[in-house]
Amino acid sequence: MSDQGVIPRSEDYAAWYNEVIRRAQLVDYGPVKGTMVIRPYGFALWEHIKEGLDRRFKETGHENAYFPMFIPYSFIQKEAEHVEGFSPELALVTHAGGKELEEPLVVRPTSETIINHMYSKWIQSYRDLPVLINQWVNVVRWELRTRPFLRTSEFLWQEGHTAHATQEEAQEETIRMLNVYADFAINDAAIPVVPGRKSNIEKFAGAVASYTIEAMMGDGKALQSGTSHNLGQNFSKAFDTKFLTTEGGHEYVWQTSWGVSTRMVGGVIMAHGDDKGLILPPRLAPHQAVIVPIWKSDEQKGSVLEMVEKIERSLKDTGLRVKSDTSDQENPGWKFNEYEMRGVPLRIEIGPKDVEKDAVVFARRDRPGKEGKEFGIPSNEAGMRASEWLEDIQKSLLERATQFRDENTTDVENVETFREVIAASRWARVWWSGTDDQERKIKEETGATIRCFPIDQPGGKDSCFYTGEEANKVALFAKAY
RNA sequence: CGGGGCGUAGCGCAGCCCGGUUAACGCGCCUGCUUUGGGAGCAGGAGAUCGCAGGUUCAAAUCCUGCCGCCCCGACCA
Numbered sequence: 001m002s003d004q005g006v007i008p009r010s011e012d013y014a015a016w017y018n019e020v021i022r023r024a025q026l027v028d029y030g031p032v033k034g035t036m037v038i039r040p041y042g043f044a045l046w047e048h049i050k051e052g053l054d055r056r057f058k059e060t061g062h063e064n065a066y067f068p069m070f071i072p073y074s075f076i077q078k079e080a081e082h083v084e085g086f087s088p089e090l091a092l093v094t095h096a097g098g099k100e101l102e103e104p105l106v107v108r109p110t111s112e113t114i115i116n117h118m119y120s121k122w123i124q125s126y127r128d129l130p131v132l133i134n135q136w137v138n139v140v141r142w143e144l145r146t147r148p149f150l151r152t153s154e155f156l157w158q159e160g161h162t163a164h165a166t167q168e169e170a171q172e173e174t175i176r177m178l179n180v181y182a183d184f185a186i187n188d189a190a191i192p193v194v195p196g197r198k199s200n201i202e203k204f205a206g207a208v209a210s211y212t213i214e215a216m217m218g219d220g221k222a223l224q225s226g227t228s229h230n231l232g233q234n235f236s237k238a239f240d241t242k243f244l245t246t247e248g249g250h251e252y253v254w255q256t257s258w259g260v261s262t263r264m265v266g267g268v269i270m271a272h273g274d275d276k277g278l279i280l281p282p283r284l285a286p287h288q289a290v291i292v293p294i295w296k297s298d299e300q301k302g303s304v305l306e307m308v309e310k311i312e313r314s315l316k317d318t319g320l321r322v323k324s325d326t327s328d329q330e331n332p333g334w335k336f337n338e339y340e341m342r343g344v345p346l347r348i349e350i351g352p353k354d355v356e357k358d359a360v361v362f363a364r365r366d367r368p369g370k371e372g373k374e375f376g377i378p379s380n381e382a383g384m385r386a387s388e389w390l391e392d393i394q395k396s397l398l399e400r401a402t403q404f405r406d407e408n409t410t411d412v413e414n415v416e417t418f419r420e421v422i423a424a425s426r427w428a429r430v431w432w433s434g435t436d437d438q439e440r441k442i443k444e445e446t447g448a449t450i451r452c453f454p455i456d457q458p459g460g461k462d463s464c465f466y467t468g469e470e471a472n473k474v475a476l477f478a479k480a481y
Numbered sequence: 482c483g484g485g486g487c488g489u490a491g492c493g494c495a496g497c498c499c500g501g502u503u504a505a506c507g508c509g510c511c512u513g514c515u516u517u518g519g520g521a522g523c524a525g526g527a528g529a530u531c532g533c534a535g536g537u538u539c540a541a542a543u544c545c546u547g548c549c550g551c552c553c554c555g556a557c558c559a
Contacts (some may be wrong), residue, residue: 005520014553033551088557110559144482144557151558204559212559224559261559294518333519340519351518361518369519481559 006341008275013219018148020277021269024342027148034146034153041342042265044286046156049264050136052188052283053158056180062132062160067114069137070105075113078238082112085205089141091153107140112206112231112257115161116239123253125244126165130173134160149266150223150481157261163241163253167232170254174230177258178211178455181226189264190281190397191215191271192405193225194476196452201436207257208232214451214476216405217270220425222451222478225267228258266481271401278343279365281397282390289315289386290344291324294332294351303355311348311360311382318383320390340365345393346386362386366393366400409476413465418477422448427478433464433471442466448477 006023009016021027026042029035038046054064070093077083086109093105108114119131136158143151160177164170178195185193193213203210207229215225235241236252245251272279282288293308295301308324315322323344325335332349339347349361358379364372377385409427412418421428428448443449453475464471 018552029551031550085558139559141558143559145555155559157559227559259559263559292518296517328517331517331519331521333517333521335520336518337520349518353518 006275006277009218009273010275016273016275017266017270020273020341021148021266024278026265026269026278029148032153034143036148036152038156038262041286045265045268045280045284046262048284048286049184049189049260049268050158052184053180053260054134054136056184057134057158057160060132060176060180062134062162064135065133066135066137067108067111067118069108071108071111071114073104073106075117076106078113079206079235081234082206082238086110086141089143091140091142108137109139109141110257110259111135111137111139111159111161112235113239116235116241116255119161119163119253120236120239120241123163123241123243126246129163129165129243129253130169131163132160132173133162134158147266147481149262149269151263155262157259160256160258162256163236164255165243165245165251165253167254170232170256171230173256174209174211174228174258177256178213178226178228181213181228181258181260184260185213185215185225185264185267186398188281188283189268189271190283190394190401191225191267192398192402194405194452194454195456196454196476198227198452199436199439199450199475201439202450204229204257206231206234208234211455212452214478215267215271216401216408216427216478217267217481218273218404219270220408220427220478222427222476222480223263223267223270224451224480225264226258226260229256231255231257272397273343274368276337276368277341279397280343280345282345282394285343285345286321287323287339287344288320288390289322289346289348290335290339291322291348291350292332292335292339293324293326294349296352300352300355304350304352307350307355307360307379311350311379314380314383315386318387320383320386322386336363340368346389348382348386362389364389364393366396415466418448418465419446422446422477422479425479427451427476429474429476430465431462431471432466432473432475433469434466438466442477447479449480451476451478451480 006019007015025039027039028037030037090109091107094101138154138156140154142153146152162173182193182195185191193215195213198210198212209230211228212224213226215223217223233252235255241253242250243253291308291312293304295304312322312324345365347363354360359376360379360382362374362377409429410421412421412428412430418428439450453473457474461470461472
């Protein structure tokens with residue numbers, strides 16, 4: 001940790017990730033295996049993710065609520081596929097109040113069951129529908145292999161749970177929220193995700209159909225960054241969540257659930273970071289700009305700090321999140337490196353020479369060195385120019401990530417090429433007509449899974465790369481986190 | 482659960498194989514002075530029941546046994 005640089009991504013991507021998240025003070029390991037402490041800088045990043053999503057949820061008519069973390073064990077057992085999917089990773093509370101409990105409590109791994117329990121009380125008639133509720137909570141899944149943000153035993157997320165009168169409405173809602181996620185990922189996180197449908201094997205335990213936004217990380221692996229499920233009537237049947245129709249009959253409600261977790265933080269890190277550390281998209285960065293003052297003498301210090309304050313105020317007035325590091329403990333060079341490592345999109349340098357010219361220096365994180373540096377920006381334009389720069393950085397990050405994704409996605413027509421593409425840690429786009437078993441076999445042999453059937457399909461038919469039979473859909477295969 | 486690694490100061494680590502003064506070094510921290518446009522320098526200082534429990538020995542960070550914990554790599558998963 002005392003060394004200056006970080007391990008280059010090309011040398012060891014996993015080590016780079018582990019080093020960067022800790023040195024940037026996003027996260028630290030908790031005392032219990034697989035748990036993490038999200039430190040203030042990391043939590044601020046998460047808060048901006050929350051804000052971006054929550055705003056979109058509200059805009060699409062959803063309300064926030066809170067359901068208990070403790071779920072009766074019997075609830076989990078009510079939906080067959082759901083039990084099977086989650087049993088191995090449940091955390092059970094067997095003792096409380098100094099006694100053994102009559103029925104163990106599950107620490108929620110997700111809330112479909114307890115929410116249906118409540119919905120079945122609240123929903124009586126078609127007039128009560130739709131129910132559009134979201135909650136921001138922690139969940140626990142006892143994973144074998146954990147990695148900070150990407151997979152931890154406890155994580156934070158939001159889970160939306162809706163109930164509708166018709167199958168069509170539920171399907172519309174599923175896709176609506178998939179699009180909300182894609183919109184957030186692309187426009188706020190600058191991650192060019194591919195929205196698509198999960199294969200039968202990869203879908204959520206208990207869902208009729210699962211949809212995903214898949215993101216490409218800097219090492220070419222895929223990260224499922226958000227999911228939206230059409231639950232059909234699976235849970236409403238298990239929990240007897242019925243409503244009276246306009247015709248006077250009883251029908252089970254049609255449901256959806258959808259979630260984005262702190263995993264998204266890991267996605268942001270791995271989608272944009274470079275060998276100097278993090279690169280955070282301006283819309284999500286805790287500090288969009290950092291001001292680093294430079295001085296030699298005390299007189300200089302006075303005039304420089306005066307200017308720093310003025311610039312800080314003008315950026316704040318423009319609505320930007322800005323931090324001034326006026327500490328005398330480290331020299332400017334140290335600070336430059338530190339804030340680059342922590343991914344601050346824009347650095348503003350202010351020294352005696354700048355004060356003289358009544359101007360400042362801008363340096364953008366996404367273009368290291370002189371190329372991304374501009375001298376002599378008039379101080380009275382700083383706020384406006386900073387906004388423009390940040391918008392441009394946001395745009396450039398998305399463009400760069402999109403180009404990277406496209407360069408690393410290959411159309412594949414035969415198994416041999418498929419193996420090469422997957423071995424090179426790229427994405428393979430293929431025509432697919434295979435079975436579940438064939439999909440499993442490909443995973444065993446190559447490590448690749450179907451990430452999704454992209455919503456954006458070319459249409460028509462072609463022969464499957466694996467079976468040679470006629471296929472009517474295109475799948476994306478890749479190794480995944 | 483399998484394989485590997487680690488546990489010694491706040492952090493990173495040396496020492497362990499081959500037992501023997503006061504447990505070394507770097508970063509950080511404290512004091513002072515000089516520095517500050519790309520990770521500063523000098524001087525002084527504080528800080529460690531060597532993961533836990535047994536055992537062997539005149540003597541254990543070091544050897545033996547057991548336990549615990551974490552990390553990394555694989556099989557399950559957002």
